[in-house]
Amino acid sequence: MVIVGSDRFVDTDAMRALILVDIQNDFLPGGALAVTDGDAVIAVANALAPAFSLVVATQDWHPAGHESFASQHADRSPGEVIDLHGLPQVLWPDHCVQGSSGAEFAAALTVTPDAVFQKGTDQRVDSYSGFFDNGRRHATGLAEFLRGKGVDSVFVMGLATDYCVRFTALDAASCGFDTTLVEDGCRGVELSAGDVQAAVDEMRAAGIAIVTSAQVESPG
Ligand code: VGL
Ligand code: ZN
Secondary structure (H helix, E strand, O other), X not given: OEEEOOOOEEEOXXXXXXXXXXXXXXXXXXXXXXXXOOOHHHHHXXXXXXXXXXXXXXXXXXXXXXXXXXXXXXXXXXXXXXXXXXEEEEOEOOOOEOOOHHHOEOOOOOOOOOEEEEEOOOOOOOOOOOOEOOOOOOEOOHHHHHXXXXXXXXXXXXXXXXXXXXXXXXXXXXXXXXXXXXXXXXXXXXXXXXXXXXXXXXXXXXXXXXXXXXXXXXXX
């Protein structure tokens, strides 16, 4: 939209935001749910953030004993899939427990986000997306926050490509945001070989643009 005032044009188009997904210690090498090469995304985030006037971060933030943890299910191991209150659930090692050092943002991340959206706080349901839980019953408020800031396009990057990045980007697109995945700013869990490629293909098929950080233009 262009607002035409008496003496100037105000172009409210193209307000964009960077969404940093779960750049937390437990997803880095040495963490409880380590993503191979996960620390490589930190430099990308630090380099990209200054090109955005709005940066938000998501934070995986589970209560101790979260039901997505294999430790809560007798005779189950991480990587197995169960039915959890009607939803398929991959079981994970205990990770990103509220208040633990594993849940903290990576120390090398120099970006101070404008807002942090925590997810996975409901004991009974996991939340890969920064917008909604996996049952799509509860919203985090991220969509409303972005709309309130006049954002119409979002750039998504972080951890992990095949889980939280994937569902955050798909939900952003489904909420009507023009959505771009910054591919070199992501790394995946790859429980099965090909999961990351399949996630990228799924995002592309949903209308999400796939770019590298070098292709992201700074505002003119
Ligand atoms: C994630 C598995 C469990 C992620 C979070 O950030 O991709 N994956 N919790
Ligand atoms: Zn989690």
